Amino acid sequence: MRASAVMLWVLLAASSFGQEPKKEDVEATLVAFKGTVDVKRPEDKDWVAAERNMKLKKGSEICTAVASTASLLFAGGNVKVDVKPLTQAKIEELAKAGQKLNADVKLKFGAVEVDLRKGDLRTDMKVTAPNSTTSVSGSHGIVRAPATGGGGSITLTTFTGSWTHEAGGVGRSIEGPGAANNLHDLPRDLRYFDNTHEFMDFGGRHRDELYQGRGPGKAGDFNSDDVQFGDRSDRWPTSPKHKRPGILPPPPSPP
Amino acid sequence: MNSKYALGAVVAALPLLVVAQEKKEESGKESRTAYLRRAYEKDRGTYGDACRAILSLAAGEHTDADFAAVQKDLAGRGIVDPDWGLAESDKLTKGTLAYMVVKTLGIKGGVTMSLFGTTRRYALRECVYLRLMSEGATDEYVTGRELIDIVTNAEIYRERKP
Numbered sequence: 011m012r013a014s015a016v017m018l019w020v021l022l023a024a025s026s027f028g029q030e031p032k033k034e035d036v037e038a039t040l041v042a043f044k045g046t047v048d049v050k051r052p053e054d055k056d057w058v059a060a061e062r063n064m065k066l067k068k069g070s071e072i073c074t075a076v077a078s079t080a081s082l083l084f085a086g087g088n089v090k091v092d093v094k095p096l097t098q099a100k101i102e103e104l105a106k107a108g109q110k111l112n113a114d115v116k117l118k119f120g121a122v123e124v125d126l127r128k129g130d131l132r133t134d135m136k137v138t139a140p141n142s143t144t145s146v147s148g149s150h151g152i153v154r155a156p157a158t159g160g161g162g163s164i165t166l167t168t169f170t171g172s173w174t175h176e177a178g179g180v181g182r183s184i185e186g187p188g189a190a191n192n193l194h195d196l197p198r199d200l201r202y203f204d205n206t207h208e209f210m211d212f213g214g215r216h217r218d219e220l221y222q223g224r225g226p227g228k229a230g231d232f233n234s235d236d237v238q239f240g241d242r243s244d245r246w247p248t249s250p251k252h253k254r255p256g257i258l259p260p261p262p263s264p265p
Numbered sequence: 266m267n268s269k270y271a272l273g274a275v276v277a278a279l280p281l282l283v284v285a286q287e288k289k290e291e292s293g294k295e296s297r298t299a300y301l302r303r304a305y306e307k308d309r310g311t312y313g314d315a316c317r318a319i320l321s322l323a324a325g326e327h328t329d330a331d332f333a334a335v336q337k338d339l340a341g342r343g344i345v346d347p348d349w350g351l352a353e354s355d356k357l358t359k360g361t362l363a364y365m366v367v368k369t370l371g372i373k374g375g376v377t378m379s380l381f382g383t384t385r386r387y388a389l390r391e392c393v394y395l396r397l398m399s400e401g402a403t404d405e406y407v408t409g410r411e412l413i414d415i416v417t418n419a420e421i422y423r424e425r426k427p
Contacts, residue, residue, distance in 0.1 A: 045327065046298060048297060059296070075301060076327070077325045077326065096416060118305070119410070157413040158410045
């Protein structure tokens with residue numbers, strides 16, 4: 011009798027151990043916005059103007075115009091997502107399972123600033139663009155997906171925490187504040203080039219001090235093969251020239 | 266007597282019908298950010314889209330005004346040249362967009378621009394130098410996605426401008 015009771019207890023414990031906590035959909039709250047912001051919830055036929063304290067569930071989209079921003083709070087304030095101007099993003103996943111929050115924001119174009127705050131919930135946050143995924147944990151930073159990049163070209167500016175960026179089958183991790191300390195706690199800028207499948211890290215106080223590294227080190231670490239930003243201008247999509255345009259001949263006079 | 270009540274009911278219901286019609290028209294109206302999402306899908310950006318985006322950048326707010334009013338506002342601010350004679354659906358060129366960006370941001374430029382004034386050619390060179398736009402010819406067409414990125418760059422430039 012006693013043996014069978016122990017067996018029953020062991021079986022019950024084993025079954026409850028293997029069971030995953032029940033997934034429960036949660037909502038994001040649009041706590042503040044500035045300018046022209048439109049949202050499209052799954053139940054909406056068309057885009058509607060945003061309103062304060064609007065609830066956005068999984069599948070909702072948000073679009074900000076020029077000079078417009080929106081702030082979203084996920085799961086009672088554990089995660090703050092600031093949608094920057096000229097952005098279209100979608101809440102692809104937003105669910106709570108036990109003490110874990112799964113959030114996936116799909117960025118079509120534009121930028122979002124993610125701030126994961128300490129709280130009761132462990133957050134698994136992802137920002138996805140058409141060709142890349144950025145995983146965030148315990149961090150604060152900005153993910154930008156330029157419209158022209160088609161999702162392959164991502165700019166990631168991290169302030170704290172741990173980030174993993176994957177694009178084109180290539181992954182790269184950036185470890186938190188340690189790396190930032192090498193650059194006097196300055197934000198870093200990681201760019202992924204779709205055509206070459208290379209990551210380039212940037213750090214510096216202003217444009218002329220930016221260095222780019224393609225070595226195996228952490229983002230922001232200076233490597234021996236790093237070259238100054240201006241010297242590799244041929245590789246930069248916008249080909250920055252570090253000199254002002256020279257004197258051009260005057261425009262032709264009208265006939 | 267009954268017909269009198271019926272007539273009264275119809276008259277009373279008229280305002281409700283008008284409100285319902287207005288609501289229908291409102292719901293049929295395009296959302297304010299629709300032009301951006303449409304621009305994203307376009308192979309060629311249009312002058313009309315650029316005017317709308319640039320005016321929002323200059324004024325700091327969106328306007329639902331029609332193209333003629335938007336263009337008049339921009340011309341009043343000195344951001345577009347009324348002599349261009351461009352239509353809303355005309356394809357947008359790099360030179361035209363660069364001129365609008367330079368004027369909106371109040372970029373003074375280098376020696377040439379200071380001496381000879383802002384032209385589309387000089388404006389494009391200035392925008393390339395400031396990394397607001399990629400290199401190209403003034404007559405090169407701008408895609409809808411490029412338009413979005415350039416306006417984004419212009420907004421960031423304005424925020425960071427000392």
